[in-house]
Structures are given as structure tokens and as C-alpha cells.
Amino acid sequence: MKKLVEQLTLELETAFEKAGYDKKYAVVTLSNRPDLCEYQCNGAMAAAKAYHKAPILIANEVVEALSESACFQKAEAVAPGFINMTLDAGFVSSYLKAMSSEEKLGVNAPEKQKTIIIDYGGANVAKPLHVGHLRSAVIGESVKRIARYVGHRVIGDVHLGDWGYQMGLVITELKKRKPNLSYFDDSFTGEYPKEPPFTIAELEEIYPTASAYAKEHGDYKEEALHATYLLQNGHRGYTAIWQHIMNVSVTDLKKNYGALNVEFDLWKGEADAQPYIPSMVEYLKKEGYAHLDQGALVVDVKEETDTKEIPPCMILKSDGAALYDTTDLATLIEREKLYQPDEVIYITDKRQELHFIQVFRCAKKTGIVRKETELTFIGFGTMNGKDGKPFKTRDGGVMRLEYLIADINEEMYKKIAQNRTVAESEAKETARKVALSALKYGDLSNQAAKDYVFDVDRFTSFEGNTGPYILYTIVRIKSILGRYAETGKNVQTCEFKEADSASAKALMLEAAKFNQVIENAYDELAPHKICAYIYDLSNAFNRFYHETKILAEENEEKQAGYIALLDITKRILETCIDMLGFEAPERM
Numbered sequence: 001m002k003k004l005v006e007q008l009t010l011e012l013e014t015a016f017e018k019a020g021y022d023k024k025y026a027v028v029t030l031s032n033r034p035d036l037c038e039y040q041c042n043g044a045m046a047a048a049k050a051y052h053k054a055p056i057l058i059a060n061e062v063v064e065a066l067s068e069s070a071c072f073q074k075a076e077a078v079a080p081g082f083i084n085m086t087l088d089a090g091f092v093s094s095y096l097k098a099m100s101s102e103e104k105l106g107v108n109a110p111e112k113q114k115t116i117i118i119d120y121g122g123a124n125v126a127k128p129l130h131v132g133h134l135r136s137a138v139i140g141e142s143v144k145r146i147a148r149y150v151g152h153r154v155i156g157d158v159h160l161g162d163w164g165y166q167m168g169l170v171i172t173e174l175k176k177r178k179p180n181l182s183y184f185d186d187s188f189t190g191e192y193p194k195e196p197p198f199t200i201a202e203l204e205e206i207y208p209t210a211s212a213y214a215k216e217h218g219d220y221k222e223e224a225l226h227a228t229y230l231l232q233n234g235h236r237g238y239t240a241i242w243q244h245i246m247n248v249s250v251t252d253l254k255k256n257y258g259a260l261n262v263e264f265d266l267w268k269g270e271a272d273a274q275p276y277i278p279s280m281v282e283y284l285k286k287e288g289y290a291h292l293d294q295g296a297l298v299v300d301v302k303e304e305t306d307t308k309e310i311p312p313c314m315i316l317k318s319d320g321a322a323l324y325d326t327t328d329l330a331t332l333i334e335r336e337k338l339y340q341p342d343e344v345i346y347i348t349d350k351r352q353e354l355h356f357i358q359v360f361r362c363a364k365k366t367g368i369v370r371k372e373t374e375l376t377f378i379g380f381g382t383m384n385g386k387d388g389k390p391f392k393t394r395d396g397g398v399m400r401l402e403y404l405i406a407d408i409n410e411e412m413y414k415k416i417a418q419n420r421t422v423a424e425s426e427a428k429e430t431a432r433k434v435a436l437s438a439l440k441y442g443d444l445s446n447q448a449a450k451d452y453v454f455d456v457d458r459f460t461s462f463e464g465n466t467g468p469y470i471l472y473t474i475v476r477i478k479s480i481l482g483r484y485a486e487t488g489k490n491v492q493t494c495e496f497k498e499a500d501s502a503s504a505k506a507l508m509l510e511a512a513k514f515n516q517v518i519e520n521a522y523d524e525l526a527p528h529k530i531c532a533y534i535y536d537l538s539n540a541f542n543r544f545y546h547e548t549k550i551l552a553e554e555n556e557e558k559q560a561g562y563i564a565l566l567d568i569t570k571r572i573l574e575t576c577i578d579m580l581g582f583e584a585p586e587r588m
Contacts, residue, residue, distance in 0.1 A: 001098060001099065001102060001106040001108060001515065003106070003515050003516040003519070004095060004512045004513065004516065005028055005029070005030075005039070005516060007071065007095070008028045008039055008071060008085070008087075009026055009027070009028045011066065011069045011071050011072075012026035012027075012028055012041055012043070012062070012066070012083075013026040014065075014069075015062045015063075015065035015066045015069070016043065016047075016062055016065075018065040019058070019061040019062050019064070019065045020061070021047050021051065021058060021061075021062070022047070022050070025041075025043030025044070025046055025047045026041060026043055027041060027042070027043055028040070028041050028085075029041070029042075031084065036078075036084055037074075037076075037084035037085055037086050038085060038086050038087055038509060039085045039087065040082055040083060040084050040085065041062075041082075041083040041085070042081070042082060042083075043062075043083070044056070044058040044059040044062065044077075044081040044082075044083060045080070045081045045082075048081060054081070055080055055081025056077055056079050056080060056081050058081065059077035059078075059081045059082065059083050060077045062077075062083060063075045063076060063077045063083060066085075070088060070090075070091055071087060071088060071091045072085050072086065072087060072088055072091075073086045073087060073088045073089065074086040087509070089498040089499045089505055089508075090498050092498075092499065092505065092508045092509060092512060093496040093497060093498050093499065093508065093561075094496075095512055096496050096508055096511060096512060096564075096565070096568055097495070097496045097564075099511075099512065099514070099515070099568065100496075100564070100567070100568045100571075104149070105514055105515065105568075105571065105572060105575065106514065106515035107149065107150065107151075107514075107515045107518050107519070108515075109151040110150060110151045110152060113151060113152055113153060114152045114153070114342040114343055115152070115153045115155070115339060115340065115341045115342050115343075116147055116152050116153065116154045116155070116341060116342065116343045116344075116345060117154075117155045117156075117157055117335055117339060117341045117343075117344045117345070118140055118143060118144050118147075118154060118155070118156050118157070118344075118345045118347065119140075119157050119159045119344065119345065119346045119347065120136050120137065120139070120140025120141070120143075120144075120156065120157075120158070120159075120345075120346075120347040120348075121133070121136055121137055121140065121157075121158035121159065121160075121257070121262070121264060122136050122158070122159055122160075122161065122348060123158060123160055123161070123253055124160070124161035124162070124166060125160055125161065125162045125166075125167075125245055125246055125249035125250070125253075125269070126166060126167070126170050126203050126204070126206070126207045126245050126249055127166070127204065127207055128204050128252075128256075128400050128401070128402070129253065129256050129257075129400065129401040129402070130398045130399060130400050130401055131383060131391050131398065131399045131400075131401055131404055131454075132349075132383075132390075132398065133401055134260075134383060134401060134404070134439075134443065135349075135380045135381075135383060135443060135448075136347050136348060136349075136380070137257060137260055137262045138260065138262070138439075138440050138443045138444060138581065139347055139378065139380055139443070139444065139448050139527065140156065140262075140347040141156070141260075141261070141262045141263075141581045142440075142444055142527040142530075142579060142580050142581050143345065143347065143378070143525050143527065144156045145578065145579045145580075145581065146518070146521055146522050146525075146527065146530070146579050147522060149518065149575070149579055150518065150519070150522045155265045155266060155339060155341075156263070156264045156265045156266065157264060157265065157266040157268055158253075158257075158264040158266065158267055158268070158269075159268060159269060159270075159331070160250075160253075160267065160268070160269030160270070161269065161270060162242075162245075162246060162249075162269035162270055162271050163232070163269065163270035163271040163274060163327070164228065164270065165224065165225065165228050166207060166211075167227075167228060167231055167242055167245065168224040168225060168226070168227035168228030168229075168231065169207060169210035169211055169214060169224045169227075170203070170206055170207055170210060170241075170245060171224075171227040171231065171238055171241055171242075172210060172220065172223050172224040172227050173206045173207075173209060173210035173213070174197065174198065174206060174241065175227075177206075178197060181197055182237070183197075183237035183238065183240055183241050184237060185237070186237070188237065192237070192240040196244035196245075196247065196248050197241075197244065198244070198248070199248070200248050200249070200251075200252045203245065203248055203249065210224065232274065242271075250267055256401060256402055259402065259405050260401075260405070260436070260439075260440075260581075261436060261440075261581050261582060261583075262581065268331075268334075270327045270331075272331070272334060273327045273328075273330035273331040273333075273334055274327075274330070276330040276331075276333045276334055277322055277326060277327070277330045280326075280329060280330050280333055280368070281297065281315060281316065281326075283366075284297075284299060284315060284366060285297075287366070289362075289365065289366045290315055293312060294318065295318030296314055296315075296316060296317055296318045297314070297315040297316040298312035298313060298314050298315060299312060299313045299315060299362045299365065299366065300312050300313075301313050301357075301358050301361035301362050301365065303361070310354070310357060310358065310361075311354075311358070312358075313325050313329075313358040313359060313361070313362040314326075315329075324355060325355070325358060325359055325362070328355075328359045329359060329362060329363060329368055332344065332359075332363050332368050332369055333368055336368070336369055336370070336373075341373065342372070342373065342374065343373065343374035343375075343376060344369075344373070344374070344375055344376070345376045345377075345378065345525065346375075346376070346377050346378070347378045347380065348377075348378075348379065348380070349379065349380060349382075350379025350380055350381060350449055351379070352377075352379065353377060353379050356375075356377040357377075359375075360375040360377070363375065376525070378448055378525055379448075379449060380448045380449060381446075381448070381449055381450045381451035381452065382451045383443070383451075383452060383454050384451055384452065384453050384454065385453070385454060386453055386455060388453070391454050404439075405435070405436075405439065407456070408435040408438055408439055408456060408459075408460065409431055409432055409435045411435070411456060411460050412431040412432075412434050412435035412438065412460055412468075413427060413428060413431035413435075415431075415460065415462075416430050416431045416434065416588065417431075419588065422587050422588065426585075426587065429585070430585040430587065430588060433471070433582065433583060433584065433585045434460075434467070434468050434471055434585065434588065435460070436467075436581075436582045437467030437468060437470065437471050437577070437582045437584075438459040438460045438466060438467045438468055439459065439467075440467060440580055440581050440582050441459070441466060441467030441470065441531060441580065441582070442454065442455075442458075442459035442466070442467065444527040444528060444530075444531055444580055445465060445528055445531035445532070445535075446528060447526070447528050448526070448527075448528070465531075465535045467582065468588075469535075469538065470534055470535065470538055470573065470577065471577075471584045471585070471588065472588055473538040473541055473542060473573065474570060474573050474574060474577070474584040475584060475585065475586070475587060475588045476542075476545065477541065477566050477569060477570045477573075478570065478584075478586065479587075480550055480551060480563075480566060481563065481566060481567060481570065483551055484551065484563055489560075489563075491563055491567055492567075493560075494560040494561070494563040494564040494567065495560060495561065495564060496561055496564045496565065497557065497558060497560070497561025497564075498561075500558065501544075501547065501548065503540070503543045503544040503547045503548065504544055504548065504562075504565065506540050506543070506544070507537075507540040507541055507543075507544045507565060507569065508565065510533075510536055510537045510540040511537065511565070511568055511569055511572055513533065514533075514572050514575075517529060517530065517533040518530070518579075521579075527579070527580060530576050530579060530580060531580065533576070534572075534573055534576045534577070537569065537572065537573065538573070541566075541569050544565075548562065550562045550563075550566070
């Protein structure tokens with residue numbers, strides 16, 4: 001199905017050609033003066049230069065050629081050469097009828113379905129999720145859902161930090177506390193216990209304790225580094241401990257990501273890349289891509305067009321140790337082998353941009369990925385407190401993500417409980433859904449690259465540009481549709497009618513933008529565009545609702561037209577919030 005602006009552009013192209021001008025000037029856009037018109041075309045201004053003719057004369061000729069078009073109620077030329085257009089109400093209602101009959105509301109399947117891997121989450125095992133993990137999870141989940149809705153095959157990978165110095169620290173501290181465990185007995189040949197020697201609470205306490213101790217005690221740090229080396233070289237007991245760490249951590253991570261309605265298809269990590277590193281290093285040496293620089297093995301990735309210094313991509317440190325560059329390149333080799341992706345999207349803190357420039361260039365230069373494979377980096381800004389600094393707890397520490405979620409749930413529960421229309425049995429579940437909308441919408445409504453202020457009071461408000469406001473709008477529509485159905489009438493058989501008021505037409509025009517908004521949000525990997533759209537759509541609905549007697553309308557045909565409009569508005573809003581990663585309750 002053509003987007004609305006595409007249909008209008010075709011009408012303008014025909015009119016330009018009919019008037020004797022090149023159709024390339026028929027560029028239609030939303031009006032920047034909605035008080036004057038709904039759509040506009042400024043092509044006559046550009047055509048004037050090519051045809052050495054006053055733009056107003058060209059505009060008038062094009063408008064004359066548009067007079068027979070069924071799309072427009074009015075088209076007029078305005079000095080110095082603008083073409084202002086107001087759409088025909090019947091054309092708009094017909095367009096919505098066609099949209100409503102399509103499963104994806106007019107979003108066309110891609111010409112070529114791509115396989116896309118999205119690398120997001122980035123949690124470290126043995127550590128709890130904290131607020132710094134929020135943006136990667138929330139943005140990545142939304143980008144994944146948008147790409148899937150558009151029609152691509154999308155694989156979400158959490159890409160855990162599970163294979164570094166932190167593992168050696170945990171093993172060393174555990175050995176210090178429980179030296180008699182069989183994992184530390186090199187002569188032990190039996191089966192190791194199936195139950196882990198720690199709980200998740202103990203594991204999360206072990207790492208920071210060990211990390212702090214290592215900073216003050218060099219011998220302890222050396223022992224942890226040696227434990228890391230032994231683990232990475234197959235030590236049997238340490239491998240068994242590592243597997244326990246993974247099992248306990250991943251179980252807890254799945255629970256916490258689940259609270260955010262975030263799901264990963266792959267629970268892979270740096271450890272999965274390790275088998276590919278030796279052959280990759282050998283290949284880079286053999287083919288002459290890598291060379292030694294002060295003892296380290298590097299690949300030069302600087303390009304002539306660079307305006308700032310781009311350091312080499314470091315493959316191995318001078319002591320032979322692998323780095324993030326190494327594991328990310330090896331992970332690309334694994335992904336190419338297992339999934340042959342057309343695109344890999346990384347979603348991390350924007351401060352990692354240089355790292356990904358180096359990795360992407362190295363992967364392309366060395367043939368680790370195919371030339372046609374797209375490598376995309378989405379860098380996000382920080383979530384700040386009201387003081388403008390990175391969000392902290394009241395005592396200045398980094399807040400655990402589950403505590404932040406619990407705080408917002410509690411705040412929303414207090415507000416929901418004040419609303420006597422929701423039964424107590426529903427209140428907590430309703431509060432959880434609305435709180436999640438507050439948290440996710442509060443983040444996603446900002447452009448990813450920008451920092452934003454986390455304001456619980458504003459995010460949980462039922463007024464303004466917030467998740468709860470969007471959900472309240474959906475619940476209001478559900479209520480009206482439910483009461484209509486209770487009278488014995490069928491919502492699904494209602495037919496669209498021409499708008500009989502300015503607010504009805506404004507709502508129709510907003511609804512008709514859906515497929516274009518989703519396409520733009522996918523092309524730019526920008527969930528904030530969907531947020532901006534559903535806020536406008538919700539505002540348009542609420543204006544219509546306050547100005548229109550819907551259930552009290554006595555003319556059944558007119559009423560059915562209103563109901564059809566409400567139904568497609570609800571479908572669009574519910575589809576959009578699903579792409580943002582939350583859902584609406586039945587009542588609020």
C-alpha cells in the first residue's frame with residue numbers, strides 16, 4: 001500500500017507534467033502552516049529557475065491541472081509560489097478503510113528481507129544490572145521490534161561480559177573463602193557438584209569485594225590474573241566454577257530483563273568468541289594485515305579522509321592477551337559463520353564510538369565480514385538525575401536496576417490505588433504495566449544520542465508527553481469500544497465515514513501517517529519518532545473525544561463511522577507501544 005504522501009506526490013507529478021513541467025518538482029510535504037493547509041508543495045520555486053518563469057505562474061498552472069483530482073478538497077497557489085493543499089474528506093476516509101483492511105496497517109513488506117543481528121544489553125555476569133544498563137536494553141529491544149514489524153529476520157544477542165579479569169577475581173575470592181572446595185584440588189578427578197557453591201546474592205557481593213581488595217593488594221591481583229589465565233586455558237575446576245557463575249547469573253539476568261519486557265534470542269558472550277581467536281590472529285598475520293607496534297599486534301585502520309587521529313585496532317597486547325577489539329572481531333567471525341547477517345547493529349554508550357570505528361574498519365579491511373554487510377553503531381547518551389549528573393542513589397552509589405523498577409512500580413501503585421475504578425486485585429498488575437510505560441517511554445521519547453534527565457514525577461504523570469498518558473488514551477478508547485459492543489453492535493463491521501468536524505479530520509490525518517512514521521523510524525533506527533507520533537495521535541484523539549458525542553450520537557451510521565475511527569486509532573496505538581516494548585491494561 002502506498003503511503004499517503006506517496007499518493008499525493010503521484011497526483012502532483014501528473015499535474016506538473018500536464019502543466020508542461022518536469023515531475024521531479026512535485027515534492028509533497030506536510031504543511032509547516034497547518035492553520036493554512038494540510039500538505040504543501042514548494043516545487044514551483046525550484047522550477048522557476050529552470051524555466052525562467054515566475055513561480056506563482058507555475059504554481060497557478062499546476063493548481064489548475066489539479067482541479068480534477070479526487071484527492072483534494074482545495075488546492076491553491078500562494079505568493080511567491082507555494083501550492084497549498086487541503087485533502088478531500090472522502091479520500092482520507094477511503095485511505096483509512098484500505099489501511100484498516102491490511103494486517104500491518106499499510107506497512108509494506110521489504111523488497112528483500114534482511115537478516116539483522118542486534119547486539120544490545122551488554123551485561124556482565126557476576127554483577128547485578130544497574131541503571132547504566134537501562135538504555136541499551138530499552139533502546140535495543142525497541143529497535144529489534146521495529147525491524148521485525150517492518151518484516152526483517154532479527155536476532156537479538158545480549159553479548160555478555162563473561163570472560164575477563166572479573167572471572168579471575170571471583171574464582172580467587174571464592175578460593176580464599178572456601179579453599180577446600182573440590183574445584184581447587186588439582187588431583188580431583190570426580191564429578192563436580194551440580195549445585196553452585198554460592199547464591200546470586202553471595203556472587204554479587206563476591207565480585208566488588210574482590211575488586212576492591214585487588215586494588216590494594218598486588219599479590220592478590222596477580223593471583224586473580226593467573227586464575228583468569230588458567231580459566232582461559234581450560235583449567236578443569238575453574239571451568240566448572242565459571243559454568244556455575246554463568247548459570248546463576250543468567251538465571252538472574254533473565255528475571256531482571258524480563259521485568260523490563262526485554263527478551264534475547266541469543267545468550268552468547270565473549271567466551272563464545274574465544275575458539276575463533278587463534279585462527280583469526282594467524283590469518284591477520286599471514287595475510288599481512290597485522291603488524292607489531294611496541295610489542296602489540298595491531299591493524300592500521302586510519303583513512304586519508306580522517307580529520308582526527310584514529311589509532312590502530314589492537315588485536316593482542318604485548319603480553320599476548322586479547323582485548324575487546326579481539327573478541328568483537330572474533331564474534332563477527334562467529335556470526336558470519338552461523339547466521340550470515342546482512343547487518344549487525346551495536347547499541348552501547350556513545351563513548352564507545354571510537355572502539356566501534358576501529359572494529360568496523362578492521363573487519364571490512366581484513367574481510368572478516370563481507371563488503372556488503374552493514375555494520376551500524378547506535379551510541380546513546382547518559383541517564384542523568386535532576387542535578388544533571390549521571391543518575392545515582394541518594395547516598396551517591398550506582399542504583400541497581402531492579403530497585404529503580406521497584407521504586408517506579410510503587411509510585412505508580414500509589415496513583416492507581418487512588419483511582420477507585422480499579423479493583424484492588426488488579427491494582428498491582430495495572431501499576432506494573434503503567435510503570436513500565438513510564439520508564440520506557442521516558443527513555444525512548446528522547447533521541448538516543450542525547451543525555452536526558454530521569455524525572456520520576458514527570459514520567460509517571462498521566463498528563464503531558466508520558467507513557468501513562470498514552471496508556472490512558474488507549475484505555476479510554478477501549479472503554480468506548482467496549483460500551484458500544486455491549487449494546488449488541490459489532491465494532492468490526494463499522495464503516496469509515498467522511499469527517500464531519502475539524503477534529504475528526506485531524507484525527508484521520510494523524511492515523512493515516514502510521515506507515516510512513518514506522519518506515520522512517522526503521523530507516524533511522526529511531527524509536528523516539530514513534531513516541532512523538534503516538535503523542536500527536538493521542539492528542540488528536542482526545543481533542544476529538546472532548547468535542548464529539550460518540551456513544552450519545554443518535555445517527556447510527558454516523559456513530560459507526562466514529563467507532564471505525566476509534567478502532568483504527570486503538571490498533572495503531574497498541575501496535576506502536578508494542579514496538580516500544582510495553583502494553584496497555586484494560587482499566588486504569
